[in-house]
Amino acid sequence: MPEKIVNPSILPGFMELLPNEQILFNKMLDKIKNSYEKYAFLPIDTPVIEKSEILLAKGGGETEKQIYKVVKGDTDMSLRFDLTVPLARYVAMHFHELSFPFRRYHIGKVYRGEKNQKGRFREFYQADIDIIGNGELSIINDAEIPSVIYTTFKDLGFDNFTIKINNRKLLQGFFEYLGINNFHEVLRIVDKLDKIGIDKVERELLDIGVGKEKFEQIKNFIMFDGNNASTLTFLKELEIDNIHFQTGLDELKTITHYIEVFGVPKDNFKIDLTIARGLDYYTGTVYETFLNDYPKIGSICSGGRYDNLSEFYTNQKLPGVGISIGLTRLFYQLKEAGIISADDEELIKALIIPMENFLEPSIEISNKLRNNGISCQIYLEDAKMSKKLNYANKIKVPFVIIIGEEEVKNDVYTLKNMKTGEQTTNSIEEIINTLLAFK
Amino acid sequence: MPEKIVNPSILPGFMELLPNEQILFNKMLDKIKNSYEKYAFLPIDTPVIEKSEILLAKGGGETEKQIYKVVKGDTDMSLRFDLTVPLARYVAMHFHELSFPFRRYHIGKVYRGEKNQKGRFREFYQADIDIIGNGELSIINDAEIPSVIYTTFKDLGFDNFTIKINNRKLLQGFFEYLGINNFHEVLRIVDKLDKIGIDKVERELLDIGVGKEKFEQIKNFIMFDGNNASTLTFLKELEIDNIHFQTGLDELKTITHYIEVFGVPKDNFKIDLTIARGLDYYTGTVYETFLNDYPKIGSICSGGRYDNLSEFYTNQKLPGVGISIGLTRLFYQLKEAGIISADDEELIKALIIPMENFLEPSIEISNKLRNNGISCQIYLEDAKMSKKLNYANKIKVPFVIIIGEEEVKNDVYTLKNMKTGEQTTNSIEEIINTLLAFK
Known part of the structure; x- marks a missing residue:
């Protein structure tokens, strides 16, 4: 008999399910996996622990503050905080053994020491897909991604959702045209529109020196509401003579066409000029996905196009496009909202x-x-x-x-x-x- | 452009696969999962990070030296080193929400800072099943486990393997009958027979004070070779008047009968009195499984019966029986031995x-x-x-x-x-x- 009983508990911010809930969770995970495989993404599985110099090669920002360090011997090690950095390392490391375009999916746990609050988890599953090109990657790939999103959420049992798309080059060109230089800073504020509302966006933009007049122009631009055809017409008729704007508009036009060819119904995708994606490594198409009946849940699947996946690990230029589903958070929110229930889940017949x-x-x-x-x-x-x-x-x-x-x-x-x-x-x-x- | 390229590499002792190998690995994992589910084991998934006081409640031994500590804030945290301790904590913590007998499977990564050597991994998958009783658990469960092992390895494509079974009570009783008091110490030495041979076992037993005559008796006992019926007859005819010996013999007789009822062919299981399982928490039936054509690979699936799963976390008495497959190591060894090959693995049609x-x-x-x-x-x-x-x-x-x-x-x-x-x-x-x- 042990001398002392240790109170059985887990760390705060970690999700642990009872078996019937786990069955439901696993079914969702399997559906995502099957959908990704249908689209010819290949599985990879990388170590949860990596050298800190790999994980923090980019450095700065929230990441470093949230990282879990691992101690054993002398090597500086940490737990991965996303699946993108391990992918960048993986592709650089195995470059000569992979065939490009390289399409991979990865479903695994990541770790972030976030502030403890309801619905935020410190250990959570991400389910990612990415398509990586060697040197270049056709824009048509950007149009295939919404088709994967559409099929995945249909397979998960959803109908009423919208994949919102935008283009960072278009936004960059528009801000350049307005004479705004701090592009990333402005984007990060615009990206919060959904959470903080237009009034707070205005205050924050004015605070960083964007004038009232320019704010009104930004507002009229991003808040334009229409179907995809009228949005494209609106953008064209602005006649903005800026290379980024025109390239972005061309890309948006192309993918809007091909998303339909890929079989995504018109009701399920929409150009939305407010979508900015704060992460500064996106350089073209960006995506967010919303359940229309549950707007409070926020984006359930996000991603975009980037120019250079592995710049910190190799001189090879590796552009890519990808998305991520935060499965643990999604599961929690769907359960809280009563959209899914483990009550009828059974495995044993x-x-x-x-x-x-x-x-x-x-x-x-x-x-x-x-x-x-x-x-x-x-x-x-x-x-x-x-x-x-x-x-x-x-x-x-x-x-x-x-x-x-x-x-x-x-x-x-x-x-x-x-x-x-x-x-x-x-x-x-x-x-x-x-x-x-x-x- | 980054100032400096970080050499893309992973930590030593971690396995990372190319996609075609990963497809093969995932297929094996899925087959194990499907087999476990067929036998009505329910999935659980516990945090990879736990409080150190939970993981080290038992304390002592190799475990503490091999553990990976995790640093973030003030809590003393570590990475799990097996799936048994998290199960013990899980069952104690969720006791009132579970139904007993509780049958769970768990497939996940565990971490051990072992010495770096070929074929040893510091991050590896375990695939475990356990049946936990509340207060008591029928011996028939011990007979069902080999049926799960049999089906699982058949599903994985193997035929020529043997599940070796023994009983710790029987061994304990026999050693008591010989007047040996340091039972666990002797067991740990006998357990190494397969690796170090009978001569070294003899030397080590003599070193700890087991006399020459007693060693010969132990040798004659454990090395008895015959089919299950003749082994049971041999044991009976020893007429050892010891309660542990007789209980162990009864259990062995019962499960030998029921293993056949559960459909395991006679060729695939065998009483082997050398099987000891060094781990001191086993108290009854023990199992090890060998590929007969590849004896060097060692046991590919091991486990046994224990009296008290969660004694460090609750006063509830929770006996159980379970097994574990070390999937990462198994995969590596099968690949090295040329038994499996990723060459023909395909996912895309x-x-x-x-x-x-x-x-x-x-x-x-x-x-x-x-x-x-x-x-x-x-x-x-x-x-x-x-x-x-x-x-x-x-x-x-x-x-x-x-x-x-x-x-x-x-x-x-x-x-x-x-x-x-x-x-x-x-x-x-x-x-x-x-x-x-x-x-």
């Missing part, structure tokens, strides 16, 4: 309950079900029948098969549907077919 | 290659394939046909579909099997059926 002295035939039945790929459990403990049935209720198993003298003698079994209470008498083959067909 | 100006119909074909669940990729870059075909060869895609004027005009497409070189002309429906049927 049947519980086999042996009557006294009928353990062996029960095991033989379980063998037959499992040989047919059916997940089932035998109640192996000595207990009264009431306790066994109570267990079946508690684990919410959809079917129960009770095995006793009559059943074995006649080789006919009673399958009880635990939800409807319905009981049917079946041969073992019929039971197998019923369970295989269930759900 | 087809590469669609557009001729100049035939991008749109190519995208439309890809939509049709993907809507049918077929993984395919379009070559989207501007390039000469030779470069496109070269890419198809490099990514080892099984089929290529070239889309040009003729194809679109006639709505008939050429499917090229890249392995056989065979080309067939098909409607899109025929292509879908061929690709769905492939492999």
Whole structure:
């Protein structure tokens, strides 16, 4: 016996699920994985611990403050805080072993020592895809990404969502045309529009020296609301003579066309000039995705085009485009909003309950079900029948098969549907077919 | 441009795979997962970082030396070094929300700062199952575990393997009968038999004061070789009047019978009295599993019965039985031994290659394939046909579909099997059926 009991608990800011919730979580993860694979993204899995010099090569910003250091021996090590930096390192390191365009997906845990607050997690799953070119990468890839987003969220059971797209070159050209030099600073403020509203955006822009008149021009620009065709017309008719603006507009026009060719319905994507993506490594197309019935959840899938993935690890120029789903946060928010529920999640199809002295035939039945790929459990403990049935209720198993003298003698079994209470008498083959067909 | 390029590398002792190897690894992982689920084990996923006081509650031994500490703020945190301690904490913490017997599987990464040597990893996947009882747990569960091992390795493609079983109570009783008091010390030495041979075991046992005569008795006992029936007869005929010995023998007899009822062929399991399992928390049945054609690989799946899973976190008595597969090490060894190869692993079924100006119909074909669940990729870059075909060869895609004027005009497409070189002309429906049927 131990001298002292340690109170069983986990660290704050970490998500841990009960099995029925975990089943639901895993189903979502599998659907994302299957969708990514359908689009020919290949899996990679990188170490959770990396050298700190790799993870912090870019340096600065929030990252360094949020990083978890790992201590063992002399090497300066840390836990990864996203899957993009490991990808940049991976592609630079394995450059000669990979074929380009290189399409990879990566679903794994990342770590950020964020302030502890509801709905924020310090350990969370990201599910990323990226397409990396060697030297260059066709703009058509930017149009394929929304198709992956669309298919993934359809597969997850959603219909009413909008993939909002914009282009950083377009914004850069527009700000240059206005004579604004601190492009990234302005972008970071505009990017907060959704959270803080236009009045606060105005105050912040005025604070950094953007004049009232220019603010009004910015406001009229980003707040333009129309369908994709009218937005493109609006942009064209501005007749802004700036190379970034025109390149951005061309790209936006091209991908708007090809997104439709890729089969994304018009209702599910929209040019939105407010989408800025604060991260300063995006250089072209940017994406955010919203559930229209739950705007408070914010973007559920974001990403964009960047010019140079691995600049800190190689001189190879590696442009790319990609997106990320923050699965842990998404799962938490969908659960909180009552959009998903683990109540009906089941993995086990049947519980086999042996009557006294009928353990062996029960095991033989379980063998037959499992040989047919059916997940089932035998109640192996000595207990009264009431306790066994109570267990079946508690684990919410959809079917129960009770095995006793009559059943074995006649080789006919009673399958009880635990939800409807319905009981049917079946041969073992019929039971197998019923369970295989269930759900 | 960054001022300085950081050499892209990972930490020593960490495994990182190229995509085709990762596909193979993931397939193995999925097969293990599916097998575990067939046996009604429920998934859990616990934080990789835990409070050090949780992970080190037991204390002592190698564990503390190998642990990775995590630094962020004031809390003493570490990375988990196995999945058993997190399970013990999980069951104690969620005791009132779980139903017992509680069957869980957990596949995840664990961390051990082991000495850096070939085939040893500091980050590795474990794939564990355990059945936990509340207060007590039927011995029949011990007989079901080998059935899970058997099915799992069959599903992984193996035939010639042996699950070796023994019982710690039996060994304890035998050593008590010999008058040996330092039971655990003797067990740890006997456990090394496989690695160091009988001569070194003898030397080590003599060194700790086991006399020559007793060593001979131990040797005759553990080295007994026969089929299960003759081993059980041999044990019975020893007529050892010791409660642990007799309980162990009864358990061994029971599970030997039931393992067969659970459908494990006689060729695939065997009582082996040398199996000791050094870990001191095992208290009954113990398992190790060997590939008979590759004895050097050692045990590929081990585990056993224990009396009290969560004694450091709760006063509840929680006996259990479980096993663990060290997947990263297993994968590495199978690859090194040439038993598995990533050469033929493919995830993408087809590469669609557009001729100049035939991008749109190519995208439309890809939509049709993907809507049918077929993984395919379009070559989207501007390039000469030779470069496109070269890419198809490099990514080892099984089929290529070239889309040009003729194809679109006639709505008939050429499917090229890249392995056989065979080309067939098909409607899109025929292509879908061929690709769905492939492999």
